[in-house]
Amino acid sequence: MISRPALLPAAWLLAVLAACKPLDSPQTMDANPDTDVAPAVVSGSNYTSITNAAPVPRGFRPFASSSIWNRRLPENPKHVDDASTALVRVYARNSSRTVFSTLADNFLRDCSDDSCSGIGGSYPLYVAAETDPAVTVDCAQAVYGCSLDAFSQTVKSIPGTFRIPPNARPGCLDNTRCGDRNYSVLQPNGDLLELYGCTPHRNWQSGDAIGGSMCRPFSGAALTNVVTGNGYNGGTITGGDSFISLMATYNEVVPRGARISHALEVRLTCSKGVVYPGLPLVECPQGTGLPSGALIHLKLSHKEIDALVTNGTYTPQMRPFLYALHDYGAYFLDTGGGSDQAFYDDASPRIEDATPWLRNGGTNPWIPWFRAQGAVLWRGGGTPLWSFRVNLYRPIASSLQVVSSCYALGTCSDSVPPVEERTPSRTGG
Numbered sequence: 001m002i003s004r005p006a007l008l009p010a011a012w013l014l015a016v017l018a019a020c021k022p023l024d025s026p027q028t029m030d031a032n033p034d035t036d037v038a039p040a041v042v043s044g045s046n047y048t049s050i051t052n053a054a055p056v057p058r059g060f061r062p063f064a065s066s067s068i069w070n071r072r073l074p075e076n077p078k079h080v081d082d083a084s085t086a087l088v089r090v091y092a093r094n095s096s097r098t099v100f101s102t103l104a105d106n107f108l109r110d111c112s113d114d115s116c117s118g119i120g121g122s123y124p125l126y127v128a129a130e131t132d133p134a135v136t137v138d139c140a141q142a143v144y145g146c147s148l149d150a151f152s153q154t155v156k157s158i159p160g161t162f163r164i165p166p167n168a169r170p171g172c173l174d175n176t177r178c179g180d181r182n183y184s185v186l187q188p189n190g191d192l193l194e195l196y197g198c199t200p201h202r203n204w205q206s207g208d209a210i211g212g213s214m215c216r217p218f219s220g221a222a223l224t225n226v227v228t229g230n231g232y233n234g235g236t237i238t239g240g241d242s243f244i245s246l247m248a249t250y251n252e253v254v255p256r257g258a259r260i261s262h263a264l265e266v267r268l269t270c271s272k273g274v275v276y277p278g279l280p281l282v283e284c285p286q287g288t289g290l291p292s293g294a295l296i297h298l299k300l301s302h303k304e305i306d307a308l309v310t311n312g313t314y315t316p317q318m319r320p321f322l323y324a325l326h327d328y329g330a331y332f333l334d335t336g337g338g339s340d341q342a343f344y345d346d347a348s349p350r351i352e353d354a355t356p357w358l359r360n361g362g363t364n365p366w367i368p369w370f371r372a373q374g375a376v377l378w379r380g381g382g383t384p385l386w387s388f389r390v391n392l393y394r395p396i397a398s399s400l401q402v403v404s405s406c407y408a409l410g411t412c413s414d415s416v417p418p419v420e421e422r423t424p425s426r427t428g429g
Contacts (some may be wrong), residue, residue: 042261042421044226047190050127052165053362055250055352058423061261062192062226062244065418068277068408069231069245070262072416073297073329077403079412084402087290087341091268092397094342097389101346102366103354104377104384116383120179121267121336121347122171123243124355127186128163133206135164137221141211143197144220147233151277154234158223162193166203167360171353173199178383181219183355184243190227192244196220196237235279239292239333241265246331247350253320254369257424260324264349265331266296269338276405282335289341294332295408298325299399313395317373321349321392329403343393 040046040059049057063070101119108116137158139146145154162185170181175197184194197219198210208214210221220236231242246265252258270284271292278293300308305322308314314322324330336344354364367386375388393400406412 040423042423044190044228047127047186047226050125050186052127052356052360054357055365056125058251058255058258060249060251061421062242063224063229063231064227065420066410067230067232067245068263068410069241069331070328071407071410071418072327073403073407074414074416075301076299077297077401077407077412078414079404079406081294081402081404084290084294085400087288088294088296088400088402089397091290091341091343092393092400094340095393096342096391097345098343098348098392099345099387099389100351100370100375101385101387102351102370103358103364104386105358105363105367106384107354107358117174117177118170118172118355118383119353119385120172121350122353122355123182123184123247123350124169124171124353125184125186125244126165126168126356128165128188130163130188132163132165133204133208134161135204135206135208135210135214136161136212137193138209138211138216139221141215141217142220142236143217144236145234146221147223147236149222149224149229149232150234151232151240151279152234154236158193158221162191163187164193164204165360166205168200168204169355169359170195170199171355182237182243186226190225192224192226192229192231192242194222194224194233194237194243232277239279239281240277241331241333246333247352248321248324249352250365253317253351254365258320259424260320260328261421261423262324263295263328263331264321264324265333267334267336267344267346267348268332269340269342269344270335271332277331277408278333281333282337284341286341290332290402292332293405293408294402295329295405296325296332297329297401297403298322298396299401300326300396302326308395315373315390317369318390318392322396325396329407331408345389 042061044062046060139157146158147154164185170183172178172181181197181199198215200214222233222237231245248260252260271281272284272289273291275291275293281292370386373388375386
């Protein structure tokens with residue numbers, strides 16, 4: 001099995017954050033920016049409401065409820081990997097910061113694609129229309145191959161044609177500056193084509209071939225369906241997960257009562273070994289490390305998490321991430337580089353990328369949420385973006401544990417069966 005290359009360290013961003021001070025008067029965010037207060041069924045079927053100019057709607061959760069990314073953990077899991085638990089606590093104690101970044105509204109207005117490289121570790125989601133260019137995929141030119149919704153199987157071809165918006169671009173445009181070049185394209189029928197390592201040199205046109213007239217060669221492709229599929233791949237684009245499966249969307253984080261109804265992804269500096277559903281990654285030079293595929297769980301209950309918010313250990317904005325760590329856990333499926341055993345600084349967890357909104361006439365609604373946490377605007381060379389950092393993992397180090405892979409398989413004695421979930425009502429606060 002081929003190990004995927006590590007993301008580039010974001011040393012430039014950390015240096016900027018260290019040198020800058022928060023804004024004197026951060027903008028107050030609207031606690032409930034929309035007026036829809038009725039609970040909504042959490043489902044991939046809601047994809048028909050997605051547009052390229054705004055965040056995905058409340059209630060959209062890709063893939064079948066039986067997908068391992070959507071499986072809820074029991075309140076107190078019985079099957080724990082003690083050796084890996086000791087290691088993940090070392091990683092957490094060695095971690096000093098988690099960096100959150102989002103594009104500034106002037107991303108395209110004030111610079112060209114040549115001078116703005118984007119944000120590493122970001123996975124934009126585009127929606128294709130029936131009138132968009134029709135393209136094909138040449139898997140023979142894919143470095144890591146192509147896959148069809150399977151962990152262990154790759155395919156020699158992905159037949160058929162796929163629609164892609166002419167202006168679709170990855171979140172990172174230059175892998176020498178910001179890491180992997182990834183994006184997903186949602187088809188009119190709910191299929192999801194995901195591309196790794198493909199930066200087109202012009203707008204897409206009908207008749208283009210990925211790996212032919214565009215992106216020759218490219219890193220990999222995967223095909224699944226957001227309604228009926230599982231969002232798996234055999235290492236062709238990521239360490240097993242769909243690009244959009246484990247990202248926290250704007251509407252899962254920002255509005256009042258928001259809730260993340262799926263597992264998260266965390267990135268560590270290095271790994272050792274593999275457990276289901278992981279794939280081989282960059283290994284730790286120390287000879288010990290957390291296995292790729294490890295499912296990390298936060299033992300703290302919602303009430304105990306609320307207490308950490310009340311006493312100032314965390315801001316209220318971190319509550320949805322901490323709740324998700326308890327309810328669903330976080331999978332370790334990618335590395336970011338470095339010799340220290342720690343949680344990687346960037347994209348750990350990942351949030352919804354603003355690239356499609358800004359490329360299609362929208363604005364970035366993440367910005368008030370960022371400013372409310374003292375984010376700084378980096379206005380120097382390269383990409384204009386808002387960033388802030390928090391110490392997300394060290395305060396909860398002693399409450400983290402790694403649970404058995406039987407929870408990913410759904411075979412533990414206390415595994416929670418898939419159930420229909422709904423977003424919480426916002427009526428009354």
